[in-house]
Amino acid sequence: MKLIKSQMTLRRTITSLVLGAAALLSAAATPVAAATDDDSFFTHLHTEKAMANVTVSPGRAGPVEIAIQLETTDEAPLTAKAVSVTLVDTQTGRKLAPVEATRDGEDGWRVKVAQLTPGRWMLGLGIAISEADHVNVESPILIK
Template sequence: SALVETAYGAVLLAKLALFVLLFALGVFNRLRLTEPAERRAAPAARRLARSIAIETVVAVLIFGVAAVWRFTPPPRALEIAAAQPATVHLHAPRAMANVRLSPGRAGQVAASIEVFSKDAKVLTPKEVTLVLSNPASGIEAIRRPAQRAGEANWRVDGFVVPLPGTWHVRLDLLVSAFELVKLEGEVDIRR
């Protein structure tokens, strides 16, 4: 699918089509025009000269198409980029957190959350809730409770981010039975 759905594949197909045209012209010249031109037939010599000029133009086009390749990332690079996580650092006067959504694109993601106190020491809240919303797209808050994955680490697996764009991220940290700390920020989700 990458051959027909990516710019890289389109450039490759264009280059291959030009090579096929160049080789077809070369074969035609050799089999049909070379022998009559060697016998000094004027019309054949003009056709051979015109065909060689077309071959030259096609060869220049091949170099031009090859030069376009530097502007098109290969499909494997697109896959690697799509797998990169989206990250955001959130902070408030009482706490801070790092949120990492992997992969950083629309669809099913896993959220990894690190929670710290304001002086960068480990903070161990009783509960952590991840809340994502995208008001620009009309998507209200999607809430998921996080599971403890270590002393300062929390996880939310199987979270579905339906659309790319800029999402509002909020963490609700239940620090004690009477204190709820909210951390907010924005994260960009790719296609």
């Protein structure tokens, strides 16, 4: 009987640990990135205050356009005051000058970059939600 109670307690403990770890992982500001079928590169960035869906088109070397769709953490459109984009080549450390995005609708923003070289880049977003509330988030991207 004691063995059965010990096994049940162990199962509950393991289940609690797994659920706790899953909750911690989902709460972290973890970007998700993927190449899409149309030769664009998509990444989803989120923090405790904001989320951004970012598409780099095309996802290959040359001139690119970066489209940014902002959302609140409950997936409602987020109207920000300003958005800036930074790009750093992670292999060479070369940093392109920050670019202010132009508004594209209520929650959308766009940036045109004259030239990206192939490789891994770190894309950073500076989101001014209000005069006093700013969010910075970054994600690695891959340019072919």
